[in-house]
Amino acid sequence: MSDDNVEDVEAFRQRAREWIRANLRRADGPGQTLRGKDEQQDLAEVAREREVQRMLFDAGFAGICVPKDYAGQGLTPAHQRAFNDELVGYEYPARLQVPPMTPCMAVLLEFGTEEQKQRHVPAILKGEEIWMQLLSEPSGGSDVAGALTSAVREGDEWLLNGSKIWTSGAWWADWGLVLARTNWDVPKHRGLSVFILPLNAPGVTVHRIEMLNGNREFCQEFLSDVRVPDSDRIGDVDDGWTVGVRWLFHERMQHNSPYVTRPTGATREGEKGSILKVVRDAGRIDDPVARELAGEALEIGLVTEALNHRVARGIMTGTMSDQAAAVGRLLMCVSLSRQSTIAFEIAGAAGGAWADDDGEAAERGTDFLMRQTPSIGGGTTEMARNVIAERVLGMPREQALDRNVPFREVPRGSARQ
């Protein structure tokens, strides 16, 4: 790919705009909440998103930064950003972005064999394969490298047993990336391997977890003697943590990833509608106190967005280390949490009890209950702070009692299963 062949960003933007307006539906109004949609509706939405992904693919807008060798467009992050700008206000295949495009596809692109990439990446870009990450475990908390799910070799196959949790949409997704323990007699980071796995494989049971807001997208999977061919291993045996480190990096990068197609600002205000609508629907548009709170929500939204631009640019140009992604992630989590709290406060009594016609003031209490979700999922803010202090600022690492100890001897506490 030579520079000469790359389409000018503005020309690309123009082309994207025209295509989007001609082909995509306007986004549903704001105020969609996560609660209680029925299963059929969920599945219909997934089907539509696969369809939209296929439309993007056919129009040459899928995998904008994926190399042409794997059916991508071979363009630059600037092109992806331009596309995302133009996408504001339109439908998009939300469920197919994070985790499918990043970290899953990103890991595949980085560590997959040529055959694995040829087999899966085009299918992902066409919406034919939706990938999820089987990473966390019920006992694990922040310590993803402490995985207890085991993989035991039997000839050309591996036998997987254990349980993974917090897999979004596993009940309608197709493939999973799995981190498993292949060696218990070495320190924890040195006994892991990564596999890929069709979620409908025999021995995989998917249980939907009910979140406190009624959402049932997250799943727990029980793996019981699940057989995976060695050709579906990613990276070397027992060297899974090399993959894992980048996997986590791609996860932290999600909001800056060049692989993600998502309307600009969607993670900030877009999906929930403007905070000022909450002020208006709460009947407080002339209340200076409510206005100031709304101003704070706008303030931290804009600042977080600017920081994410800076970090993405810094990492891309090499002026920042990859670990700096944690800086953006930390502020984003804190900001999202504060924005939920602000909307809840603005809603007043409707934050506690609301009527169906309360508009954007409704459901703010439910959002508030779920406030910590971004600060937990995809690596906790505590881990982000550790990464910043230790990896970005170079401060001494926390004492870990599981370093240089065979994994089976590591203390686990009574809460550990």
Add this chain to the structure above:
Amino acid sequence: MSDDNVEDVEAFRQRAREWIRANLRRADGPGQTLRGKDEQQDLAEVAREREVQRMLFDAGFAGICVPKDYAGQGLTPAHQRAFNDELVGYEYPARLQVPPMTPCMAVLLEFGTEEQKQRHVPAILKGEEIWMQLLSEPSGGSDVAGALTSAVREGDEWLLNGSKIWTSGAWWADWGLVLARTNWDVPKHRGLSVFILPLNAPGVTVHRIEMLNGNREFCQEFLSDVRVPDSDRIGDVDDGWTVGVRWLFHERMQHNSPYVTRPTGATREGEKGSILKVVRDAGRIDDPVARELAGEALEIGLVTEALNHRVARGIMTGTMSDQAAAVGRLLMCVSLSRQSTIAFEIAGAAGGAWADDDGEAAERGTDFLMRQTPSIGGGTTEMARNVIAERVLGMPREQALDRNVPFREVPRGSARQ
């Protein structure tokens, strides 16, 4: 002292009220700041405070909770609180309370020999002796037990050398309580001893430190071959940390100490005047945003005060451990810091630059600069949080690399002198 002989609190309150109104001056208006008074004025104020202390003593209101054996009143904390309630709006010997009454006199009462107590406690209650604590050291930070000031025995005397810092008012005070190292070959807590010292002793040089707001009350003392008789030692040789632990406790307790005579609420709003005056003088009395901020200042003031009552009562009745004092102290420091920030925000542009006639809106920027002072002096909030986690909640202690190591071998870092 039997219960029968104790004066009823309400009768005592009535007597106190009458005496206060008849004898004490109304307090100066609010808005006194710490900046730039001249030396003569300071000394005149100290003289007046000694005088007021003597008046209290003569009227039977000094040392309300000090045993009668040492010229106190032998009454209860409830009496002291009643007196403090009645003192609101009147002058009081502010400089003679903390640290002179607590921790200094409190330590003396707890660990002094009978002779030491007879010699000093009545003199303190009469305002004849003002005591200060020579505790912190320039190299020490939060680690007061890491004292480098040394005391070497020579016959019946000790020879003190080193430097102490953050002694308030050492330039006009009379006596000091000194923590010094008497043994370098044992772990740090086991090689300390406590001495008392006249601040005008040969070899003591007092240097006034300028704080960033111009205040010069804090001092650093240089001790150069200062001789102290062994009879002025408090507690056993090398067992100074037993004294030190209680010393720090009495310091943390300052706002709940039964030995402190101070108008109720003085530490909250009293000395600075009501936050609502800042709102008014900033011309924002009709601004809902400024009013809400003022409401927050009132909120945390009232909550902090209630917490201090609870903690004091809990410790007194034994339902809380002594260490719980850190709980009250932590919230108070955080609240004071937030209150400074609120006042600064309310002052608007006058927080940055003000005119002499800005009333309570003036000097808010200076207060803001000094905001952290309460969170540093008398033990940092970091130490308070450690105490709460480790001593109140029983969580594992921080790893200390100076435990069980002869003090002379402890790592000290390049910033350590």
Add this chain to the structure above:
Amino acid sequence: MLLQLSSDQEFFRETTDKFLTDQVPVEVLRRLRDEAAGYDADYWRRGAELGWTSLLVTEKHGGGNISGNGILDLTIVAHEFGAHAAPGPLIATNVVAAALAETDSHPDVIAGLLDGSTVATWCIDEPGRRPLDVDVEIRVDGDDLVINGVKRPVEAAEQASHLLVTGRTDDGLTQVLVPAETAGVTVTAMRSVDLTRRFGAVSFSDVRVPRAAAVGEVGQASAQVQRQFHLVLALVNAESVGAMQTAFDMTVEWGFDRYSFGRPLVSYQALKHRFADMKSWLEAGHAITDEAAEELGTGDDRAAMLLSAGKAFIGDYGGELIQDCVQLHGGLGVTFEHDVHLYLRRQTVNRALYGTPSQHRQRLADLGQQRDEAAANKVDA
């Protein structure tokens, strides 16, 4: 909760604690979200037998308290309700019982409230208005009172057989007890984050009741309404502190048990410091609640400021505390299966109702200004 309960108070507390532990364990709470009323009528009657609704009613009307300060005694129950995230219209019934007893009106309803057979509730909040900002009209029409307007949210609106309505009559406030089935009364269910409490919007369209339905003097209810509001604040604060306490205890225990990187969570200093902050907020919540209830029960005029300070502080810091408990539990903390959200819900609803933290801070400024002006007048005089 109070540092030192008398033995009678402690016995009372234990009885309620045991009853709730037995009757409404967490599995029952989860199930109750699907029940229309959110609680069982028999459960409520048995609770009333324990004294849950009699502490603010004078002996003359069949009630009685423990310590002489019935409000303080009742905060003990409220604290246990919060600590168990217990169901039942505790606040609603007690406010009405106190109002009726105080005004010597509707003795039959009082009797039903005391034995738990009757549920009543207070209609005070109005949509988009601050607490106590009353727009509902109660017009005198001959021997009748005629009510128009909308109240929401109203706790247990669909469960209550009697509605204590606060409205405006000319320049003054009026309170009236309206049977729920009266013509012109419409109750619409609202949604809420609480699993077991139900709220509704109650609209009054030319609702006509005899003048004898008034609770207290027509147009003279202002002080009475303040007292009721203060009572609600005292109970809501105590409840929320109870919820904070349970969430905190649960999380401390979790922190000791849970290992990460071979170490228990509570060995990490960053978490230890957060636990320390939480501990300070929790104790402060207890402190301000108890001090306020004590002074309210003895009629001290500082109570208003203490109650608003508590409502604001416990609303904000209680929320931060329980959310930090959620955070420390990781993903489990946001699942329906885990228990921590039960207490988060209770605190969250309590924070939003009867004035948000922001609204109570504004009220504190108002009260502070009145205090300062009163003090200035006193000095002048």
Add this chain to the structure above:
Amino acid sequence: MLLQLSSDQEFFRETTDKFLTDQVPVEVLRRLRDEAAGYDADYWRRGAELGWTSLLVTEKHGGGNISGNGILDLTIVAHEFGAHAAPGPLIATNVVAAALAETDSHPDVIAGLLDGSTVATWCIDEPGRRPLDVDVEIRVDGDDLVINGVKRPVEAAEQASHLLVTGRTDDGLTQVLVPAETAGVTVTAMRSVDLTRRFGAVSFSDVRVPRAAAVGEVGQASAQVQRQFHLVLALVNAESVGAMQTAFDMTVEWGFDRYSFGRPLVSYQALKHRFADMKSWLEAGHAITDEAAEELGTGDDRAAMLLSAGKAFIGDYGGELIQDCVQLHGGLGVTFEHDVHLYLRRQTVNRALYGTPSQHRQRLADLGQQRDEAAANKVDA
């Protein structure tokens, strides 16, 4: 500061950095508190020679920028000023130079500003009013303009020979350049927490200047005033971020060197996590400042919101950051002898002036509402 400076920008930055390091080290800053002007006239002239006042002036008037975006270039200087807590009327002179150049007025004054021989300042804020809320009156009286009212705080009010005054003429805003010695102008020194910057209150009592003193059209200055205000915000934000950066760097270093209980401070997880938070605020401060300056320099209409977001964020979080640096230094951090307060002072003054964080949050709500309405109109159209 910008992640990637061009080599010209980097050369320019280094020149300023070296000059400030050499001319105004911390000992000099401490000494300057006793100097009337807070800076040395020669220092300022030599700084002007480096280009400090020419970046916003077109080449036609003798100025010139580096990158094509003069505002962005100037934020590089402002950042260094913050990082060194440097003295001198950087913001005041540049705003006036830009205003005069843009309106092709007072070329002689521009020349003096460019070579550093003249100091001018902008009189915009008024006592007790929000930023840009203008009450000072500029009346047209025949061939004269007559000014009445009070402006404060005004940076370098006593040092400036020329005052750019923004006032109200009937319904519109008017700007006029007034020589400081004009009859009716009174300057009163104010106190401030800044060691080297001086502020004053300027009162205008029937101050009469010829109509030719106007800067731009009489009554038509509204957009111009907005631009000036935005310029000030861009510079103030860059300065404060510079101050944050120095305080942060100093404290990280201290944390590595200082031992407590036998361990360096930075080995304590509670402190490590606070450093992590600080780092996120610091980088966010850089990010919002640079993005705003970039968009302001290229005329993007998002700039207004970005600038206010930056002013609010950097005001609040910058304050928290530097105060945390103070805290981590312990008692030393609040002494005059230590350096950290030099940067705290700069950030503190900048936070209070030109709109506090709270005021900028309210402005953001206004701007957000305008944006939403414009977007709604666009969809309708």
